[in-house]
Structure formats: structure tokens, C-alpha cells
Amino acid sequence: MSFTAHAEYLFHITCENCKFYWTYASMQKAFDIRKGDYICPNCGVKGRIDLADEVGM
Ligand SMILES: [Zn+2]
Structure with a gap:
């Protein structure tokens, strides 16, 4: 038996x-x-996402 991970x-x-x-x-x-x-699922405001520095992209 083995397992597959994604x-x-x-x-x-x-x-x-x-x-x-x-x-x-x-x-x-x-x-x-x-x-x-x-x-935003809560207040409905629309906008873009700024990545935090730790993401490293
Ligand atoms: Zn919101």
C-alpha cells in the first residue's frame, strides 16, 4: 500500500x-x-491583494 500527496x-x-x-x-x-x-466575503469590498514579504514571490 502507498499514498499519493498533492x-x-x-x-x-x-x-x-x-x-x-x-x-x-x-x-x-x-x-x-x-x-x-x-x-471580501464579509463586507463585499473589492480590491487587489498585496503579498506580505515572507511569501517570497
Ligand atoms: Zn472586508
């Missing part, structure tokens, strides 16, 4: 407006979360 890249996102926190997952290492607009 890597998942999980982004932790905090809304600057209401401080709501959620996550966004991707299975692709090259995925760039800075491209595109996102909508």
Missing part, C-alpha cells in the same frame, strides 16, 4: 477594511494571487 498553496488573506480573514487555495505553484480583483 501540494496545495494556501494564501491567508485579511481584509484591510473590516479585518475579516479568509483563505484562498491553489494547486499551482506558479499561481500569482496579485493578478486579478478579489471581493
Whole structure:
């Protein structure tokens, strides 16, 4: 018996407006979360995502 693993890249996102926190997952290492607009699930504000320095992208 063996097991198969797939890597998942999980982004932790905090809304600057209401401080709501959620996550966004991707299975692709090259995925760039800075491209595109996102909508806060809590307050509905729309905006772009700035990556924190520790992400290293
Ligand atoms: Zn919000």
C-alpha cells in the first residue's frame, strides 16, 4: 500500500477594511494571487491583494 500527496498553496488573506480573514487555495505553484480583483466575503469590498514579504514571490 502507498499514498499519493498533492501540494496545495494556501494564501491567508485579511481584509484591510473590516479585518475579516479568509483563505484562498491553489494547486499551482506558479499561481500569482496579485493578478486579478478579489471581493471580501464579509463586507463585499473589492480590491487587489498585496503579498506580505515572507511569501517570497
Ligand atoms: Zn472586508
